[in-house]
Every structure is written in C-alpha cells, then in structure tokens.
Amino acid sequence: MKSIKTFASVCCLATAVAACSTSGGGATTAAAADKVLTLAAAGQGPAKAAVEAFEKANPGVTVKTIYTEDDAAYQQQIRTQLASGTAPDVFRMWPGGGNTMAVRDLGKDGMLMDLSGEGWAGGLSADLKAVTSDPAGKVVAVPVTIGAIGAVWNDQALQASGLGKPTTWPEVLKFCKDAKAKGVVPFALGLKSAWVTQLVPYALTASLVYGPNPGFVQQQKDGKATFATSAWKQALEKYLEMREQGCFNDSPNGVGYDEQMQLFGQGKALGVVHVLSAVQSALKYATQGTTFSMTPFPATDSAGGTYLPVSVGIVYGVNAKAKNPALAKKFMEFLASPEGQALYATASGSSPALSADSFKADALQQPVLDAVKAGRSTTYPDQAWPNAKVQQEHLTSIQELFNGTVDVPTVLSRMDKAFAATK
Numbered sequence: 214m215k216s217i218k219t220f221a222s223v224c225c226l227a228t229a230v231a232a233c234s235t236s237g238g239g240a241t242t243a244a245a246a247d248k249v250l251t252l253a254a255a256g257q258g259p260a261k262a263a264v265e266a267f268e269k270a271n272p273g274v275t276v277k278t279i280y281t282e283d284d285a286a287y288q289q290q291i292r293t294q295l296a297s298g299t300a301p302d303v304f305r306m307w308p309g310g311g312n313t314m315a316v317r318d319l320g321k322d323g324m325l326m327d328l329s330g331e332g333w334a335g336g337l338s339a340d341l342k343a344v345t346s347d348p349a350g351k352v353v354a355v356p357v358t359i360g361a362i363g364a365v366w367n368d369q370a371l372q373a374s375g376l377g378k379p380t381t382w383p384e385v386l387k388f389c390k391d392a393k394a395k396g397v398v399p400f401a402l403g404l405k406s407a408w409v410t411q412l413v414p415y416a417l418t419a420s421l422v423y424g425p426n427p428g429f430v431q432q433q434k435d436g437k438a439t440f441a442t443s444a445w446k447q448a449l450e451k452y453l454e455m456r457e458q459g460c461f462n463d464s465p466n467g468v469g470y471d472e473q474m475q476l477f478g479q480g481k482a483l484g485v486v487h488v489l490s491a492v493q494s495a496l497k498y499a500t501q502g503t504t505f506s507m508t509p510f511p512a513t514d515s516a517g518g519t520y521l522p523v524s525v526g527i528v529y530g531v532n533a534k535a536k537n538p539a540l541a542k543k544f545m546e547f548l549a550s551p552e553g554q555a556l557y558a559t560a561s562g563s564s565p566a567l568s569a570d571s572f573k574a575d576a577l578q579q580p581v582l583d584a585v586k587a588g589r590s591t592t593y594p595d596q597a598w599p600n601a602k603v604q605q606e607h608l609t610s611i612q613e614l615f616n617g618t619v620d621v622p623t624v625l626s627r628m629d630k631a632f633a634a635t636k
Contacts, residue, residue, distance in 0.1 A: 245273075246536075246537070247537060247539070247540065248273050248274050248275060248540070249274075249275050249276075249277060249537060249540075250274065250275070250276045250277070250302050250303065250537055250540045250541060250544060251276075251277045251278075251279075251301035251302045251303070251536070251537075252264065252276055252277070252278045252279075252301050252302065252303045252304065252544070253278070253279045253280075253281070253287070253290075253291055253300075253301045253303075253304040253305065254278070254279075254280055254281075254287075254304070254305040255280075255281055255282070255283075255284050255287035255288075255305055256280065256282060256305075256561075257280035257282065258493060258560055258561070259358075259527075259557050259560035259561035260278070260280065260305065261278070261280070262556055262557070262560040263547070263548065263553060263556060263557050263560075264276045264278055266547075266552070266553070266556055267544055267547050267553075270547070271543070274540065276544075277301075279301065284408055285407070285408075287305075287314070288312060288313055288314040291304050291314060292313055292314060295319070295322075295324045295532070298534060300324075300532050300534075301532065302531060302532055302535040302536060302537050302538070302540070302541040303529055303530070303531055303532070303535070303541050303544055303545070304529065304530065304532070305527060305528070305529055306319060306354055306528050306529065306530050307528070308344035308345060308354065308356065308524070308525040308526075308528045308596060309343070309344040309525075309595075309596030309597070310595070310596060310597075310598060310599070310600070310601065311595035311596055311598055311601060311603075311604050312595075312601045312604060312605075313601055315596075315601070316344065316345055316346070316347065316353060316354050316528060316530070317346075317347060317348055318601060319347075319353075319530065320346070320347020320348060320349070320351070320353050321347065321348050323533060324532070324533055325347060325353035325354070325530045325531065325532070325533055326353065326530070326531035326532065326533050326535060326538065326541070326542075327351045327352070327353060328351075328352050328353055328354070328355070328530075328531065328542070328545060329351050329352045331352075331542060331545065331546065331549075332546070333355065333545070333546060333549035333550075333567070334352040334355075336567075337352065337356070341356050341525070341566070344356070344525050344528070344596060345525075345528055353530050353531075354528040354529060354530040355528060355529050355530075355545045355548050355549050356525045356527075356528050356566035356567065357526075357527045357528060357529060357548055357553075357554065357557050357558075357565075357566055358490075358525070358526040358527045358557060358558050358561055358563035358564065358565060358566055359523060359524065359525055359526055359563060359564045359565070359566050359581070360488050360489055360490055360523070360524065360526035360527075360563045360564070360581075361488070361489055361507070361521055361522060361523045361524075361580075361581045361584075361590075362412050362415050362416045362419075362486065362487065362488055362489075362510075362521075362522045362593075363416065363486070363487075363489070363507045363508060363509050363510050363521055363522075363580065364378065364379075364400075364416075364484050364485075364486055364507065364508050364509070364510040365477075365484060365485050365486075365487050365489060365491065365492060365505060365506075365507050365577070366378065366483065366484045366505060366506050366507065366508070367477060367478070367480050367482070367483060367484065367495075367499070367503065367505060368503070368504045368505060368506055369480060369502075369503055369504065370397070370480030370481075370482075370483050371483050371484070373480070374392060374395055374397055374483055375395075376388060376391055376392060376395075376483070378508050379511060380508070380511055380516040380519070381511050381513065381514055381515065381516055382451070382511050382512055382513055382514055383514060384511070385455070385460070385510075385511060386454070386455075386458050386460075389455065389458045389459055389460035390458060390459065392483055393459040397480075397481065397482065397483055398461070398462045398476060398481060398482035398483070399459070399460045399461070399482070399483055399484065400455075400460050400461055400482060400483070400484050400485055400486055401461070401462055401468075401473045401474075401476040401477045401481075401482035401484075401485045402461040402462060402465040402468065402473060402485070402486075403465065403468040403469050403470045403471075403472055403473030403474075404465040404466045404468065404611065404612055404615055405465075405466055405467055405468055405469040405470075406469045406470035406473075407608040407609065407612065408470075408608065409470055409473065409487075410607070410608050410611035410612055411595070411604070411607055411608060411611070412486055412487055412488065413452050413455070413486045413510075414445075414448055414449060414452060414607070414611070415522050415593055415594065416486050416510040416512070416522060417448035417451055417452065417510070417512040418444070418445060418448045418512075418594065419512075419519075419520040419521060419522040419590075419591045420511065420512040420513055420518055420519050420520045421444040421445075421447055421448050421512050421513070422443055422444045422445060422448065422594075423520070423522075423591040423592070423594060424518075424520030424589070424591050427591070429443065430594065430597040430598070431597075433632060434599065439625075439629045439632075440625040440628045440629050440632070441622060441625040441626055441629055445625055445628075446621055446622070446625060448512065449614070449621045449624060449625070450621055451512065452611075452614075453614070453621070456615065462476060462482065465615055466612055466615050466616060470491075470494070471494070473485065474491060474494040474495045474497070474498060475498045477491075477495045477498075478494075478495035478496060478497065478498030478499040478503070479498050479499065479500075480499075480503070486510050488526070489507060489562055489563060489577050489578070489581070490526065490561050490562045490563055491562075492505045492562050492577060493561065493562050504576070505576070505577060506576040506577060507576070507577045507580050507581075508580060509521040509580065509584060509589070519589065520584070520589050520590060520591050521580070521581065521584040521589060521590050521591070522590070522591055522592070522593055523581055523584060523585060523590040523591070523592070524592050524593040524596060525566050526561075526563055526566075527557070527561065527563070529544075529545065529548055531545060549567060551567075551568055551569045551570060551571065552569075552571075554566065554567050554568070554569035554572070555569035555570075555571045555572040558572055559572065562577060563578070564578045564581055564582065595607075598632065599632065600631070600632075600634055602631040602632075602634050603628055603631045603632050605631070606627045606628050606630075606631040607624075607628055610623070610624040610627050610628070611624070
C-alpha cells in the first residue's frame with residue numbers, strides 16, 4: 214500500500230467487558246426535535262469526546278448516546294434496532310465487509326443513508342470509497358480512524374527485563390524463551406474474547422501471505438487459491454509454535470480481553486500482539502508514567518520481509534430512517550473535518566483516516582505511518598472476504614485449535630468452505 218488513503222479494515226475492534234452506559238449531554242425534554250441527535254457506539258471514550266466537541270460547536274444541540282463496550286453485543290443490538298425501526302440516527306460501523314455491522318452488509322440491506330452528495334465524500338480516494346460504499350457504489354459511511362496490528366510493548370516492563378524487541382521470527386522465539394526464564398509473560402493473550410483470536414494470524418499473514426501477494430483474495434475468488442494450500446497454514450502453525458514455546462500466558466482460552474489488558478498494563482506481560490487502540494484499555498491498569506510503543510510483528514527470518522497490517526478502523530453511518538437526518542449529516546461533516554479527525558484519533562489511540570494537520574503521531578502511531586510510506590503495509594484480510602461467515606468461522610476455529618479439538622488443516626478447510634458460501 215502506497216498511501217495512507219489505501220486502507221481497508223478489520224474488525225477489529227478493541228473492546229472491554231460487556232457493559233452499556235448512556236449519556237445525554239444535558240436534559241433533552243425541553244430540546245427542540247431538530248436539535249436532538251441519537252447516537253450509538255461500541256466503546257465510549259473516543260465517541261464521547263467527539264460528541265462533547267460537537268455539542269460545544271453547536272450550542273443548543275443535544276446528542277443522546279448509548280455506548281456498548283462489547284462488540285458482539287453492540288452488533289446484535291444495533292442490527293435488531295435497525296430491523297425494528299428503533300435504531301439511533303448515527304451509529305458506529307465496521308468498514309468494508311466481514312461482519313453483520315459492516316458497511317457492505319448494512320448497505321446491501323438498505324439500512325444506510327446515501328452520503329455521496331456530502332462535500333467530504335467527494336474527496337475520498339478510490340480505496341477509501343471501497344470500504345465506505347454499499348454494493349451499489351454509494352458512499353454510506355465516513356472513515357474516522359486508521360489502526361494497525363503489531364507488537365505493542367509496555368516500555369517500562371520491557372526495559373526492566375533487559376530484553377530487546379524482536380525483529381525476525383527466530384528472535385521472537387528466543388525472546389519468548391528468555392522472557393519466560395525471567396518469570397514474565399512474553400505476550401499476553403486473551404482468547405476467551407473471540408475477536409482477539411484473529412489478531413496474531415492477521416499479524417503473521419501480513420508478511421507470509423498478503424504482503425508478498427497482494428492479489429491473494431482475488432485469486433481465492435477466482436478459484437486459483439485457498440487458505441489450505443497457502444501460507445495461512447504456515448501462519449497458524451507458527452501461532453501454535455508460539456504457544457508451545459511459552460510465548461503466551463497459561464490457558465489463553467480462559468483469559469478475556471480485560472484480563473489480557475490487565476496483565477499487559479501492569480507489566481506482568483511485556484507485550485501483546487494487538488490493535489493499537491487496546492493501549493487505551495491497558496492504561497486503566499498501568500501505573501502513572503507507563504508508556505507504550507509498537508513495532509511490526511515479524512513472521513520471517515528477515516526483518517526486511519515484515520509487513521504491518523494497517524486498515525481503516527472506525528467508520529460511522531446514518532440510519533436510512535433517521536429521525537433527524539439533517540443533524541446526522543452535520544455530525545458526519547464534523548467527523549470528517551480536520552478537528553474531528555484529530556480529536557477522535559487521539560482519543561482512540563489511532564491515526565486519522567483523513568487529513569488532520571494538528572494530529573501528532575506518537576511512538577505507537579509513527580511506525581504505522583512509516584510502514585505505509587515505505588510500502589510495507591497490508592490491509593486486514595477480512596475486509597475483502599466475500600461474506601461474514603469466514604471471519605466467524607475463523608474466530609471459533611482458533612479457540613478450538615487452542616483447545617486441541619481441531620488441527621490446522623481442519624481450521625483452514627472450514628474457512629475455505631465459508632469463503633465459498635454464497636448465502
């Protein structure tokens with residue numbers, strides 16, 4: 214990928230323990246109907262910051278919000294509300310395809326407002342349009358952030374261990390051995406939260422599959438490639454090798470995302486292979502002054518062969534049946550503005566998807582920009598997959614793989630079958 218505007222995304226999606234909260238930004242009973250906007254988001258922090266800034270810039274406007282901290286619960290909740298006609302005006306979605314709350318899936322079902330006529334939509338690159346448009350080619354979402362999956366480090370814990378950041382696959386295995394000998398967890402892993410299962414495979418396949426062969430997904434669609442006969446097999450075998458070499462905490466399937474972030478934030482684990490926005494959760498458990506950094510996670514014997522998965526992370530859309538479409542479009546305009554982009558990116562620990570001159574990259578974000586500039590980035594694979602079943606199969610099968618109830622060929626066979634499904 215040659216430009217910061219050529220991203221497709223994941224799932225991804227960093228979340229914490231399932232919980233919901235509501236916020237109003239003030240009393241709404243006396244507010245005029247055209248001054249009230251309803252909004253839902255998976256994850257409170259960044260969305261709340263954007264809402265507060267929008268209300269401040271628009272005196273008299275009230276944004277009624279619902280925040281759900283678990284992605285799966287959020288997806289089910291909004292889907293149900295859309296079907297019943299009770300969904301909010303604006304809601305967070307996932308770019309491209311890959312799950313039931315992704316742009317293409319919702320657009321295909323006619324649940325999103327056409328935003329093609331908005332000023333910011335006309336400035337989107339072809340690649341950004343690809344992950345923010347419905348199957349008919351209409352722009353139905355605003356891209357807000359870009360994120361990445363890499364080796365994220367607790368700087369103080371790593372320094373105390375005396376170990377260096379690995380840059381090749383052999384160094385990863387040695388790092389795990391040395392960290393274990395020092396009595397610390399090399400990489401925290403919480404597979405009880407199903408969405409976490411995909412992160413290490415995405416990091417590994419960036420260098421093993423999608424970096425060397427950017428056209429791999431299209432080859433799958435053309436019937437010329439499969440998961441089972443590709444380097445996906447090598448990636449999952451390396452995942453298991455990491456487990457056998459003691460790279461992870463004990464019983465990853467019994468550890469959830471929140472506990473994973475606790476291990477990491479407290480420095481009981483030196484690192485995680487994760488989306489960068491997970492640092493916001495780790496900070497809740499870290500002592501004052503703890504800092505975090507990121508490096509691309511290696512999968513080969515050559516540091517020069519490492520690619521970083523980089524994709525649009527968060528997008529927002531408007532309910533096709535929004536009660537206040539004008540105000541919803543105004544909020545979209547704010548999210549697309551340099552101010553909105555910089556604010557949301559900073560609050561979420563990500564980089565902006567669109568131009569934002571005031572945004573300052575830190576030790577987490579600068580490697581993302583560097584990888585993109587150097588042409589050493591790939592997109593998250595699920596955003597090009599033809600249906601949501603592939604990702605669902607992947608998540609479930611990785612948990613079974615770590616339980617020892619299936620082997621790598623079985624996982625990949627299941628994913629190939631899901632890829633070929635037409636419904």
